[in-house]
């Protein structure tokens with residue numbers, strides 16, 4: 039099966055050096071160690087080393103590990119904001135941001151996705167409120183790369199407004215970490231404004247094909263987070279095999295730029311191939327490759343089943359109610375391990391199945407493969 043739905047951008051999941059490191063760390067420590075929260079008995083020099091290396095890589099003073107991206111972000115928003123603070127965030131933010139904002143006891147203003155006019159309007163509302171309250175600050179939250187459509191957050195434009203308004207910026211760069219920028223440091227590096235990103239957050243679940251997350255930023259803020267973030271204080275710390283495995287992944291991510299290059303070669307071939315065949319891939323400016331089509335939910339289901347069972351291609355779709363009725367989005371995630379043959383076979387299968395979709399051939403109750411059987 040050719041799979042386009044794996045969070046494994048750089049192909050590290052089955053890299054022999056990674057498999058070896060993971061296995062050796064598990065053999066040495068088991069899954070139990072450490073057996074407490076970071077602040078109790080769960081701190082080790084390896085946890086601290088990983089944080090130091092992440093901070094260095096992201097050009098920040100310090101970093102703190104989080105056990106998961108989703109849970110870490112929810113708790114991060116909680117720890118950063120008091121009820122006097124105001125959050126301004128992008129409407130298409132990932133669920134972890136939305137859910138963190140939901141728990142915020144103070145005000146929040148949402149701006150239309152990547153719409154800088156609306157962003158400034160919401161900033162003005164936030165600034166006005168802070169002025170009136172005479173306390174609190176503004177936290178702006180957006181993403182480095184929006185994981186569904188693949189478009190980058192407008193970090194350059196957002197940070198440019200720091201001259202005019204006082205706010206801090208938190209960026210979730212789950213899809214940019216390891217894939218964007220000269221060194222792979224992410225969307226901030228790619229847009230030349232990494233130093234203006236106050237808090238840089240990423241999960242290890244995408245480029246590193248692992249578990250865990252981190253946030254990097256100024257030492258005083260990271261220190262404050264370290265001693266106050268509930269998801270880490272009231273939870274066991276990351277197990278040793280993950281910490282050691284993530285150290286190795288970070289080392290390869292930094293020292294083997296050819297992996298990122300191969301990822302981009304594959305993404306470019308896939309995206310160009312789709313465009314040449316007349317597919318609409320929207321405004322992606324990352325390796326995330328959405329393909330927009332029109333059709334009902336049943337048609338979409340029959341089409342992915344046809345692709346999987348009869349063409350050996352697996353990819354996830356997004357349909358109603360996540361997006362409006364009558365629309366289908368295929369979300370293809372290229373990796374460094376896809377081959378030219380995989381890309382060619384996928385482009386050919388997409389061409390054939392799209393023709394079938396347009397001809398109404400998937401408007402059947404039965405799934406094609408099942409019907410044949």
Ligand SMILES: Cc1ncc(COP(=O)(O)O)c(C=O)c1O
Nearest residue numbers: 106107108132134185212241243
């Ligand atoms: C933008 C973004 N933030 C956070 C997460 C959650 O990370 P984790 O899987 O480590 O919980 C994801 C996806 O998994 C994501 O795409």
